Structures are given as structure tokens and as C-alpha cells.
Amino acid sequence: MSKENSALRHGSIPDDWTKPIVDPTAFAEEQRRMASVWTFLGMTSDVEKDGDWFRASIATRSVFVQRFGTDLRGFENVCAHRFMPLRNAERGNGPIVCGFHHWTYDRQGSAVGIPRCRELYDALPQELGARLARIELATCGRMIFGRFPHPSASESLEDFLGIGFGILAAGSQAQLKPHYLRIAFQANWRLSAQIGLDDYHSPAVHPRTFGRYGYIRRQDISYYRFGLHSAYLYTSKPEGLEQVAQACRDGTYYPNCYTILQLVPTASMAFFRTDLDNYHCVVLVYEPVRHDRTIVRAWAYPAPFPGRRSWARTLSDPVRASIVKHYVKMVLGEDNLACERIQGIAHQIGRPPMLGRLEERIGWFEDSYRKLMAAREGD
Ligand code: FES
Ligand SMILES: [Fe+2]
Structure with a gap:
């Protein structure tokens, strides 16, 4: 890995990036600055x-x-x-x-x-x-x-979300009442944000839930950065996100690959295939509680896009929705456990992480995080 590539992926994460993760006073200051985001x-x-x-x-x-x-x-x-x-x-x-x-x-x-x-x-x-x-x-x-x-x-919400606004708006039109989940765990919210942006950990952390689908090759996927936020599409087409946004505007969008939009600071929306041509949507938010405690809330529902909705799907959606809820709970449990383990040794961390090609968006997120922090410095 050349130095430039490495710097691109790491952004400029400082040595003391874990300070608000281990220090309640630094955490309180971080949260004070986040209140107007x-x-x-x-x-x-x-x-x-x-x-x-x-x-x-x-x-x-x-x-x-x-x-x-x-x-x-x-x-x-x-x-x-x-x-x-x-x-x-x-x-x-x-x-x-x-x-x-x-x-x-x-x-x-x-x-x-x-x-x-x-x-x-x-x-x-x-x-x-x-x-x-x-x-x-x-x-x-x-x-x-x-x-x-x-x-x-x-800044208006529309400007804040940029190209993501239309996609999120279209993806949020749940036709069934979403299944709702709320889970508390003992780790800092930023560790959760990072694991959500990490496309490298699945074989080790999710062998039970993702199995072979967790093994991802960088050339098969595309990353996008929009405003402070980022997205990942399981497609090698670099124009994928613009195409999704356009199809959402036209009202013709139906997912054809795993797609996730991660919003700074704490939310995400994902579309993933459950079976055949059926896609589900999960919206997540991590609520910081303390420097070492977070609550994750999730809404799961069949992807609401028109087109390809058969009567068989309408009948089977409620069953699919319960299975997805169970599955999301298991995946979150696996991620939360990994974050709790890192939280336990976070006071020993004194340098930036070594981010590889499948962790590039973590560097972007940390960069956005520092921008938000700097914007409210000294208020
Ligand atoms: S009425 Fe709310 S605290 Fe007294
Ligand atoms: Fe995970």
C-alpha cells in the first residue's frame, strides 16, 4: 500500500481519537457539539x-x-x-x-x-x-x-442529506407497519458507526448470520461519499448512486443489489435481498447514552418500492418481516459484542486504526466527525 493510498483511507485520524470513547468529560463536550446536527x-x-x-x-x-x-x-x-x-x-x-x-x-x-x-x-x-x-x-x-x-x-435537512434525500424519502414509504427493535449495549456509539462502515469483518464476526455472503471483494462494490455521509452499493458501476437517486425521482426504483446509506452522525438505511426478488429495508439509529453505553433502535419493513410486487409477496411479507426482525437482532447482537470488546480496551488505544480497502468509509466518517466537531469548537 503506497503512503498516499494509506493516507486516503485513514483520512487524518489523530492518535487520541478515542478520547470521547473513554473520557466522560470529552464525551460530554462531543455531545454538546452534536446537539445542533x-x-x-x-x-x-x-x-x-x-x-x-x-x-x-x-x-x-x-x-x-x-x-x-x-x-x-x-x-x-x-x-x-x-x-x-x-x-x-x-x-x-x-x-x-x-x-x-x-x-x-x-x-x-x-x-x-x-x-x-x-x-x-x-x-x-x-x-x-x-x-x-x-x-x-x-x-x-x-x-x-x-x-x-x-x-x-x-442548513436545511434537504441540503444536509444531499443526493441521499430522495433515496431516503422513497425508501421510507413503508407499506406495512415497521417491526421495531431497541437494544442497549455497553460501548461507545462511534465504535458502532465504525463497524457499520466496515465491510471486512463479516467472515469473523457474522459467520452464523452472513455466511459466505460476508466475503466481499473490493472490485465488486462501489463506495460513494455525499456531503458528510457515505453509501455502499454491491455493484461495480461507479455511477450507481446517481442512478438510484434518478430512479427514485422517477418513481421507478427497485433495488437490485445490497445498498446502504450511512448518515452522519448516527443513522443508516439499508436495502437487502431476502429471497427471490424480494428486498427489505432496515433503518437504524445509534443513540449515544454515555461514553460507554449506546442504544440502537431499528425499523424493518419490506422495501416499499412499486413494481415487482406480486400478490404472493403481499401475502408472504408479514412472515418475511418477522424473520428479518429476528435476523437483524442477531446481526446487531454480533456487532454490539465486538464493540463492547473494543470498548473494554479502548483506554489502551493510542494511535489511528490501520484501515484497509474495505474500511475506507471509516476514514471518511472520522473525517466528517472531525468537521462537525470543529464547526462547534469554542461555542
Ligand atoms: S409539574 Fe413538572 S416538575 Fe412540576
Ligand atoms: Fe457487522
Whole structure:
């Protein structure tokens, strides 16, 4: 490997790249800088009916998204009174009423119902001006993204996702209610991001689940970089991603090879063949919890593209969907275990990894990560 090639793949990963992985203070600073980056939160199918809500997190901060008629609103999940989380389950339906002293909030996040307000505060609720912290929301098809407002965070979600926007929008149109998974594990989110971009580890880590399909030759696949993000297509055609984007625009897309789009910082969408001509879609997000703890959430559903949908497929999709859920759980379990093992010795790491040709996108990801960190330095 020539020095230039090696540098290309490694980007310029510093010796101390694991600092936020081992040091809670560095992790907290990293997450503070991530709070204003568009973060995938959930699917509109999680908030279909008026009053539906779900909980998620942006850079370790608990948030919730709620439907009010045709509007989606997002708030930090912290009561303005004495900071009780308002939503204490994964999802539900109903008005925003705090479980501590029954303060009630409207769709603007203003406290409009405060028990005994005059007696205790000498004021009407609207005079107190108590409100929840709003988060900015944007959708891409049925995917909901959010970020905390920041004076220098003005980029639209569409610009942030670039060529990926139309593909993600088309891929998100699930026709069956997605199967949902949530798994906690004891490793840093960035180790998970890296393993998701690693096309080298399957024979060692996934022999049970991927078998011979995990052995990949670099010349058979194509990598793409778009904005801060990257994609992988199991095709040797270098124009593959543009073709997918065009077909999605035309409404004619149907996957014909394994395809994955990985979004910085924490989400991905993959299309993979299950059997015959049938493809499935899995959307994943890694939620950082602590420097050494992460929650992965996943939505799996039959690939929603029109064309080639036979009645037999429609009948068999629910069965296929349950099998895929089981399979995704096993694959994630294998990846999470590998990450937990690295987490255990992360304090011993003092140099960049030796990235080979099938790990090139890890270098890209680390490069994007450093750009995001640098953009919020000194804020
Ligand atoms: S903390 Fe929410 S009403 Fe008191
Ligand atoms: Fe893996």
C-alpha cells in the first residue's frame, strides 16, 4: 500500500481519537457539539394519530415528538417547572401533562394549565411564561429528523442529506407497519458507526448470520461519499448512486443489489435481498447514552418500492418481516459484542486504526466527525 493510498483511507485520524470513547468529560463536550446536527429520531408511522408521541434522543438529551393534527412538534423532554421528564415510556398518546405536579402544555410548549396557579404564584399560567424547549423538526419522506436550535445551524435537512434525500424519502414509504427493535449495549456509539462502515469483518464476526455472503471483494462494490455521509452499493458501476437517486425521482426504483446509506452522525438505511426478488429495508439509529453505553433502535419493513410486487409477496411479507426482525437482532447482537470488546480496551488505544480497502468509509466518517466537531469548537 503506497503512503498516499494509506493516507486516503485513514483520512487524518489523530492518535487520541478515542478520547470521547473513554473520557466522560470529552464525551460530554462531543455531545454538546452534536446537539445542533440533524439527527434521525423516528418514523411518521410512530405518530400516525392525533396526540401520538414517541421519545427519542438528540446527543444524549431526551426529547419527544408529538402529532397535533397535521403538525409534528418536538420538545426537550424536561418539564419547565422542576425538570421531571414528561414522557416516561417509549411511545403513547395524549396531552402533555407532567406527572410531578400536573402542569399541562399546549402545542406551542407553553404551560397553559398549572394547578392552583393564582394561590401559589400570584399569577395566571400565561403570565408565568413557562415553556418547554422546542426542537427543530424536518422530515424526509416518513423519516423525522430533529436538532436543537443554534445560531449557526441553518442548513436545511434537504441540503444536509444531499443526493441521499430522495433515496431516503422513497425508501421510507413503508407499506406495512415497521417491526421495531431497541437494544442497549455497553460501548461507545462511534465504535458502532465504525463497524457499520466496515465491510471486512463479516467472515469473523457474522459467520452464523452472513455466511459466505460476508466475503466481499473490493472490485465488486462501489463506495460513494455525499456531503458528510457515505453509501455502499454491491455493484461495480461507479455511477450507481446517481442512478438510484434518478430512479427514485422517477418513481421507478427497485433495488437490485445490497445498498446502504450511512448518515452522519448516527443513522443508516439499508436495502437487502431476502429471497427471490424480494428486498427489505432496515433503518437504524445509534443513540449515544454515555461514553460507554449506546442504544440502537431499528425499523424493518419490506422495501416499499412499486413494481415487482406480486400478490404472493403481499401475502408472504408479514412472515418475511418477522424473520428479518429476528435476523437483524442477531446481526446487531454480533456487532454490539465486538464493540463492547473494543470498548473494554479502548483506554489502551493510542494511535489511528490501520484501515484497509474495505474500511475506507471509516476514514471518511472520522473525517466528517472531525468537521462537525470543529464547526462547534469554542461555542
Ligand atoms: S416538575 Fe413538572 S409539574 Fe412540576
Ligand atoms: Fe457487522
